[in-house]
Amino acid sequence: MKILYTFFVCLFLVSFTNAQERFLTKKGMISFFSETPIENIEAQNNQVLSIVDASSGKMAIAILMKSFMFKKALMQEHFNENYVESDKFPKATFKGDIMDFDNITTSEITLAIKGNLTMHGKTKEITIEAVTKKTDEVIEMTGNFFINLSDFDVKIPSVVKNNISEKIKVSFRLYHKTYKK
């Protein structure tokens, strides 16, 4: 299974070394924000891998949960150990289709992306709106959306229930460039 997976990844990579329609970033930014009257919690991940296939309008994102950096070390520890269990589920992924991808231009427009978000071992279909623009070398996407912790089976102990919002705001900024080795 592992070998098969690696093989497909290699195939995937090989296929877009000579195709100009693939756009990629390894340094995308995804952050999340939880707002409650007691405290605000914020974390940022600057090592987001995201790939857009301009010929089909499909996109795929993968992130490492341990790459989320918090202001407070204790929050980061709780996040990894108790909430998202990043030892068990080290990654979160998103695979989706960009709706009306043909409408993309060099000026900013809002497009919907429909796909599956997998995190903490749970998968949920979501639709995200993203402000996008495309030139020959760059596809830029920014936006934000909300996720419910209960959809991903993230349990918050009752002691800190008032400190963590059930709805989490996720923001992203992805600056894809044409892939060249």
Add this chain to the structure above:
Amino acid sequence: MKKISIYILIIGLIGVCIGYKMYNKPHINVAEKPVDIALTATILLADFSSNETSANAKYLDKIIAVKGMVTTIEFDGEKAAISLQTKDDFGSVVCYLTKEEFKKSTEIKEGQEVVLKGICTGFLMDVILVKCIIMNSK
């Protein structure tokens, strides 16, 4: 009776202090921590690409000193990412420097051999190390 309430107050105060200290616990200072594992970029990537699950168990959250040749240095504002060459054509080891270390990154040139120390967060296309510091650069 009065004595007891004073004791309770003192214990309570100590509790609050400890709680507050824990709440404000500082982040790991990579520079001060001893190295858990020292190896080359090629071996590190090979371990992840051959068996990611066992490599995750072995390397995640560990302080790693990785040696390799610099292929690219990319800057983005106050962030710098150094990619190290491996024998693998597709993947590499990418080390993200701390803000403090950012100033030193100008001393490093492409093609140079370096040892970088940081925390491993996992493997996407590349093995990723964060909060890196430059240990030596000849």
